[in-house]
Structures are given as C-alpha cells and as structure tokens.
Amino acid sequence: MIRPLAVVAATAGAALLFDRVAEVLVRRAAARRPDNPAWALLRRCRPPFLLALGSALLLGVEPGIGLSGDWREPARHLVVLLAIGGSAWLGSRVAALLIDTSFNSYATRPRDPARVRRARTQTGMLRRVTSAAIAVMALAAMLMTFPGVRTVGASLLASAGLIGLVAGVAAQSTLANLFAGIQLAFGDMVRIGDNVVVAGDWGTVEEITLTYVVIATWDQRRIVMPVSYFAGKPFENWSRNDPSMTGTALLHLDHSTPVAELRKEFEERLRRTELWDGKGCALQVVDTTPTTIVVRALMTARDASDAFDLRCWVREELIGYLRAEHPYALPRVAVTGLPDDPGTVPASPSAPV
Structure with a gap:
C-alpha cells in the first residue's frame, strides 16, 4: 500500500514542479508585455492543465504501481476518466484563450465600434459553441470507456435515426433557439452593446447566449428573451451601422x-x-x-x-x-368668451360672504 501512495505522491510532485517551471516562464514573458490580456486568460488554464498532466503521468507510471488485480482495473479506469475530463477542460480553456486573444488583438486596433461589437458577439458565440462541442465529445469518449456501452454501440448506431427524430421533436424549441442563436451572431442582426427596441421596451443588448438574449433597459430592468424571437419577429436596432x-x-x-x-x-x-x-x-x-x-x-x-x-x-x-x-x-386656455360673443353665458354674481 505504501508503494502506490509513494508513486502517486511522486507523480503529483512532478506535475507541480512542471507547473512551477511553466509559471515562471509565463511570468517572465508577461513582464515584457504586461498590458497583454492573454496572461490573465492563460492563468485560467492552470487547474485543467494540472489535472490533465497529473492524469497522463499516472497513466504512464500505472504499470509500476503494483496494484492487485481487483484494484488495478477500476483505478486505471478512474484515471482514464480523469485524463479525458482534464484534457477536455484544458482544450475548452485553450480554445477560449485563442478566441479571446484574437478578439483582443482585433479590438485594440482603430476600428469602427460597430465592427468591434459584431466581433465581440461572434467570438462569444463561437466560444460557447466550441465549449459545448468539446463537452459532448468528452462525454462520448468517457461513455465509450465502459464495456457495456461499447457492446450496445452497434445497436445505438442502428437506431440513431429514430433516436435523433424523437430527440428533435422533444427538443424542438431548444434546437430552434440554438440555431437561431448561431444565426443571430453570425448573421449580424444584433450585437452586444446595440441599442434595440423589443416589445415596446428600449434597452441595450447586454448578453447573447445560445438560447436567450438579455436586454438591459433604461430603468435598470433586465429582459430575457429567447433568441428565436429576434430570428422570427421584427425589432428595431438603433445602432446596427451608425449609432447616431x-x-x-x-x-x-x-x-x-x-x-x-x-x-x-x-x-x-x-x-x-x-x-x-x-x-x-x-x-x-x-x-x-x-x-x-x-x-x-x-x-x-x-x-x-x-x-x-x-x-x-x-x-x-x-x-x-x-x-x-x-x-x-406660451399657449393660453380661454375660460370665458368675449363680451360680444352671443354664445357666452354671463357669469352669475358672486354670493355675498
């Protein structure tokens, strides 16, 4: 029992040492260009990097741990799941880092504010779609590590058409909002920061996700509307090309x-x-x-x-x-007619006090 714990501790120490070296290198690079926002984004990759690196190292040294037959297979399966999850988490963070870095380099140059808002909306939508795709692929990879899932894989593929049809009918509204969100972002109909009039309320587009849009009104309310509304109904966009x-x-x-x-x-x-x-x-x-x-x-x-x-x-x-x-x-309101107006009714004398 001491040997497996020692190997795990040595693996964790090696991962932390590698992380420390990478942190020193990143700090030195950041000192040269401290105004680059990529360094703050790069720090967010540290937790998934440690998880993926530690899991990979454990998989490499697993034959030398010396676990018994009853413990070896479940432990290896657990490490494989951690490696897949950590790699997917790291891939999602790296994709977000590349997308945000590209947007920041684009936004720092002198450009039309409308184009910057369009780029911000599209990068946000692309980041969410990429993260969702990586999560789905990671979940599929995790499920395929279970023998029972691999056994019924052929049957699942054979009935994929029927399952897809049933899922499409059941999630029709969700899928409509999903595709409408992609159309909204890349069709350049509305962008984050645009001034819009929706359902009689004027406000600013604060957030656009795959399924809903958040409108911040002038009186500090938040209107949450499905993105399918913007794809299927008319609305006013006061700042699409020129905010004047x-x-x-x-x-x-x-x-x-x-x-x-x-x-x-x-x-x-x-x-x-x-x-x-x-x-x-x-x-x-x-x-x-x-x-x-x-x-x-x-x-x-x-x-x-x-x-x-x-x-x-x-x-x-x-x-x-x-x-x-x-x-x-200034406008005046006549309360009595002219003296020679035949339609004027003479006022009654005031009653004595």
Whole structure:
C-alpha cells in the first residue's frame, strides 16, 4: 500500500514542479508585455492543465504501481476518466484563450465600434459553441470507456435515426433557439452593446447566449428573451451601422409666437451643448390647431442616450426662453368668451360672504 501512495505522491510532485517551471516562464514573458490580456486568460488554464498532466503521468507510471488485480482495473479506469475530463477542460480553456486573444488583438486596433461589437458577439458565440462541442465529445469518449456501452454501440448506431427524430421533436424549441442563436451572431442582426427596441421596451443588448438574449433597459430592468424571437419577429436596432440618432421635441405654442427668433435662439443654444453632434438641426411649424401651433425641433446626437437627453434639454431651454422673453407665445386656455360673443353665458354674481 505504501508503494502506490509513494508513486502517486511522486507523480503529483512532478506535475507541480512542471507547473512551477511553466509559471515562471509565463511570468517572465508577461513582464515584457504586461498590458497583454492573454496572461490573465492563460492563468485560467492552470487547474485543467494540472489535472490533465497529473492524469497522463499516472497513466504512464500505472504499470509500476503494483496494484492487485481487483484494484488495478477500476483505478486505471478512474484515471482514464480523469485524463479525458482534464484534457477536455484544458482544450475548452485553450480554445477560449485563442478566441479571446484574437478578439483582443482585433479590438485594440482603430476600428469602427460597430465592427468591434459584431466581433465581440461572434467570438462569444463561437466560444460557447466550441465549449459545448468539446463537452459532448468528452462525454462520448468517457461513455465509450465502459464495456457495456461499447457492446450496445452497434445497436445505438442502428437506431440513431429514430433516436435523433424523437430527440428533435422533444427538443424542438431548444434546437430552434440554438440555431437561431448561431444565426443571430453570425448573421449580424444584433450585437452586444446595440441599442434595440423589443416589445415596446428600449434597452441595450447586454448578453447573447445560445438560447436567450438579455436586454438591459433604461430603468435598470433586465429582459430575457429567447433568441428565436429576434430570428422570427421584427425589432428595431438603433445602432446596427451608425449609432447616431435624430431627436425630436414638440412644442405647442400660441399663434403669435415669433418663430424666426425662436429658430435663431434654438440654433445658438445647440452650439453651446456637447450633447449635439453638430451634424444637423431644424425648427419648423409642422401643424396648427384652432388655439395653438405645433413647433417641431429636430437635432442630431451621437447615440440614443444623448438624443434623449438632448430632447429634454431643448424643451427646457426653449420653454425657459419663451417664458422670459416672449411670455405671450406660451399657449393660453380661454375660460370665458368675449363680451360680444352671443354664445357666452354671463357669469352669475358672486354670493355675498
């Protein structure tokens, strides 16, 4: 019993020594380029690396451990399962490392923000698909190590068509969301960071997975929707190509409003705010009613958030200007008719107090 424990301890020590040497080499490489985010990702590979390396070393020294016949086969089977699991875990981490490193090198270069968001969405989806594929292959490899599974393997392959049909019918919704998620990421319909309007709610795409999309709304709510919704129903994407927005502010004013002066004041005040991107603006009378005119102010902004703030700011500024300089331009509501109006009902005298 002492010999197997000694061999296991020696194997663990060799794995830790190799890990220590690799850590020193990685630290020296990281000291040359400390701003490279790959080093932080590489540290995440350490636990699966130790598991895979230790299992491989145990498989190599297993004939010299000297276990009895009743213990040797189960112990070897356990080590094989650990080796398969550790290798799959390490492969998943390495694939994620390569994908994230490629995205980081792409994002650090001067590029269009829309392309960066598209690359982030696609790399995230590719990372999840790769991890799922590696997990499925590792599970299949583990099952094939059991003799009973290998025995019925031919029967399973023969009935694979029927099983696939039954599984497809049972998991129709899940498979639809899975393929819709891949279509969503690589079809470039919506990306992480896009401003969208879904089911009447405006928000920002916060997360895209294989089965659902998380929308962060302006009031800090989180809307979780299946990805099949985006593949089968129309939705608004305000930042797909260009995040710039045109905001509108409507004012109901009196007919005597000096529109020309109001337009000049509107343009001058826009130049003093950083919310306006300087691309375009307009102030027009778009409608009239028997008591008021409808004045519409148009102004462009860099994104939807700035457009909303700019609309609110323009309303406050123009109303404040009219109240201070042209109070007669504000809408008034008549509570009594003119004295010579035949339809006016004379007010009754006030009752004595």
